[in-house]
Amino acid sequence: MNAMKRLSVVALVLLIASVAAVSQEMSKEEWQRQIAEMTTKRDSLKTVLAKLQNEIADLKKQDDERSARIKKLTDDLAALVGSQEAPFAALLDKIDNLVNDLSKLSNQDLWARRADVDTAQSWLDGAKQNPLSSIDKFAKRIQDDQSKLDALKKTIQTTMEAAQAGQTYTVGTWARDRDCLWNIAKKPKIYDNAFLWPKIWQGNRDQIKNPDLIYKGQRLKIPAKGDLTKGERSALRSYWSKKKAAAANP
Amino acid sequence: MKKPLVPTIIGCVMMALVLTSCSSKPSDQELKQLEDLKAEVTSLQNQISAAQSEKASLQKSIAGKDAQIAQLTKDIEAVQQRLKAK
Numbered sequence: 001m002n003a004m005k006r007l008s009v010v011a012l013v014l015l016i017a018s019v020a021a022v023s024q025e026m027s028k029e030e031w032q033r034q035i036a037e038m039t040t041k042r043d044s045l046k047t048v049l050a051k052l053q054n055e056i057a058d059l060k061k062q063d064d065e066r067s068a069r070i071k072k073l074t075d076d077l078a079a080l081v082g083s084q085e086a087p088f089a090a091l092l093d094k095i096d097n098l099v100n101d102l103s104k105l106s107n108q109d110l111w112a113r114r115a116d117v118d119t120a121q122s123w124l125d126g127a128k129q130n131p132l133s134s135i136d137k138f139a140k141r142i143q144d145d146q147s148k149l150d151a152l153k154k155t156i157q158t159t160m161e162a163a164q165a166g167q168t169y170t171v172g173t174w175a176r177d178r179d180c181l182w183n184i185a186k187k188p189k190i191y192d193n194a195f196l197w198p199k200i201w202q203g204n205r206d207q208i209k210n211p212d213l214i215y216k217g218q219r220l221k222i223p224a225k226g227d228l229t230k231g232e233r234s235a236l237r238s239y240w241s242k243k244k245a246a247a248a249n250p
Numbered sequence: 251m252k253k254p255l256v257p258t259i260i261g262c263v264m265m266a267l268v269l270t271s272c273s274s275k276p277s278d279q280e281l282k283q284l285e286d287l288k289a290e291v292t293s294l295q296n297q298i299s300a301a302q303s304e305k306a307s308l309q310k311s312i313a314g315k316d317a318q319i320a321q322l323t324k325d326i327e328a329v330q331q332r333l334k335a336k
Contacts, residue, residue: 008255025275026275026276026281027274027275027276028274028275028276029274031276031280031281031284034284035283035284035287038284038287038288038291039287041291042287042290042291042294045291045294045295045298046294048298049294049297049298049301052298052301052302052305053301055305056301056304056305056308059305059308059309059312060308062308062312063308063311063312063315066312066315066316066319067315069315069319070315070318070319070322073319073322073323073326074322076326077322077325077326077329080326080329080330080333081329131329131332131333132329133332134325134328134329134331134332135325135328135329136321136324136325
């Protein structure tokens with residue numbers, strides 16, 4: 001009896017296993033359904049692919065046309081500028097190199113080479129006169145260099161003003177140094193501009209009563225460089241009026 | 251009379267086995283046909299993906315060349331103006 005029960009259990013297990021196995025195999029109906037589904041999908045994808053391939057062929061044609069147009073325009077531009085482009089580019093390279101070198105200097109070294117800044121500006125002004133400067137790639141380089149030069153000039157100006165803020169000048173003799181207010185103002189380290197002599201005069205009213213008379217050993221304060229102020233211009237007018245009057249009535 | 255349980259179960263098992271072995275299934279050839287179709291669909295999907303990338307790349311190239319053409323045209327006009335002004 002027990003053996004029979006065991007046999008029944010085994011048979012039941014076999015039954016369940018066989019049903020499970022059969023349920024995982026594909027039926028004919030399922031196969032037909034999948035075939036139909038995959039066929040529809042394939043056909044749809046073929047249509048999409050064909051359309052894409054047509055679009056790609058058209059885009060390739062457009063791309064080739066543009067390449068040809070670019071070549072023609074490039075040739076036209078080269079014909080217009082002739083053989084000038086290479087020398088012009090070389091000039092801009094020269095300016096770039098000088099400006100970049102100057103940009104790396106300390107403020108003191110830049111002050112010492114301020115003449116090179118003027119040289120670079122002069123070259124750049126010349127480049128701007130060339131018709132090739134209208135070409136975008138060159139125009140951008142010129143603009144960049146001008147910005148850098150403007151920054152360098154500002155640094156030089158700031159350096160000069162800072163130096164002048166505490167700057168003094170000890171008067172020498174006329175015989176040896178030709179020191180007068182005009183010549184002192186003309187000195188590059190002072191104002192580099194003789195017409196600014198009234199600044200020194202007005203900045204040292206306590207020492208200079210008569211601007212035509214300065215003395216050896218006088219330590220003059222040098223005010224910051226700039227245009228003559230209203231007061232300085234007024235003092236200058238007064239000076240010339242008195243000189244004129246003195247000349248008229250000796 | 252008490253129905254014998256064990257023979258009944260055995261009989262059901264035998265019948266189930268017979269029935270399942272006789273139901274309709276696709277042949278190996280038909281199964282291969284389905285597998286081939288699925289592979290073709292996958293291949294087409296990959297080709298479409300590649301084609302879409304190529305299309306996008308061409309569109310980008312064309313846009314870049316249009317910008318280049320516009321710049322060259324502008325440069326030529328600018329140089330011509332400057333040459334006339336000289």
